[in-house]
Amino acid sequence: MRFRWVWLFVIMLLLAGCQPSYWVLEKDWIGEGSLELELYANDLQTHDDVKGYQVFTILEGRKMVIVSLGSSEKEKKLEVSGVKYSPKETIKRKPAPKANEKNPYILIGLDKIEGDLIVQDELGDRFEETDYQQ
Structure with missing residues (x-):
């Protein structure tokens, strides 16, 4: 019986480690x-x-990372195709169905950012960090 509890605990730890560390x-x-x-x-x-x-x-x-496309792509919508953790965190976006915003954007939550952050689309085109000042 004791062995079952230990095994269940190990499985729970493995499953917790497999959960994505980002969300939309x-x-x-x-x-x-x-x-x-x-x-x-x-x-x-x-x-x-x-x-x-x-x-x-x-x-x-x-x-929280907010990625925006600008008005030149206002007919598009953003979706996350994946987040890759390495020495540089990389967020990839993919085309999605149409949006009805002047400037389409997406809100991507990350548990943490260690090192450089790279935001790019699936073709490898990178997004630059904006110079937002409040």
Whole structure:
């Protein structure tokens, strides 16, 4: 009986380690993150020429990355195709169905960022960090 509990504990640890360390926040919940996130997302719709990403610190030291496409791609929508952890964290985006925003954006939460952050699309084109000032 004791062996079963140990085995169950080991399996739980393995499963916990396999969970993704990123998530996509639904835009309806942006106000729950922080006021700064909400202000930036609203600014993206006002300043629709902003293309790139911005990193914010949210609860418990986690990070939120907002990636925006700019108005030149306003008919597109963003989806995450994966997050690769290595000496440089890499977020890849893929095309998705159409959006109805002036400046399409996505909210990607990360447990942590260690080292450089690279945000790119599936073709390898990189997004630059924006110079957002509040």
